[in-house]
Amino acid sequence: MAIELRRCPFCGSNVVMQGGHLQIGSCDYQYMQCADCEAEGPHMVTRDLARTAWNLRIAGRPMQEVWAAWEEMRMEENNATE
Numbered sequence: 737m738a739i740e741l742r743r744c745p746f747c748g749s750n751v752v753m754q755g756g757h758l759q760i761g762s763c764d765y766q767y768m769q770c771a772d773c774e775a776e777g778p779h780m781v782t783r784d785l786a787r788t789a790w791n792l793r794i795a796g797r798p799m800q801e802v803w804a805a806w807e808e809m810r811m812e813e814n815n816a817t818e
């Protein structure tokens with residue numbers, strides 16, 4: 737399920753894309769990046785989580801809330817398939 741990305745909070749661009757990968761030890765982190773000002777979203781272990789984190793970061797929320805929203809989203813997905 738694709739998560740729609742919000743505009744960049746820094747330059748207002750709506751061109752936000754997959755920023756790439758960051759290998760740390762055995763973990764492969766992904767992040768979203770603004771194509772215009774190159775602002776990076778939080779580095780996360782999955783692309784969907786990186787997208788969620790990008791959207792929540794715009795509202796200036798702490799990471800704790802990003803995780804809570806992620807859990808909520810997963811629960812909704814589970815409910816939809818059952």
Ligand SMILES: [Zn+2]
Nearest residue numbers: 744747770773
């Ligand atoms: Zn930007």
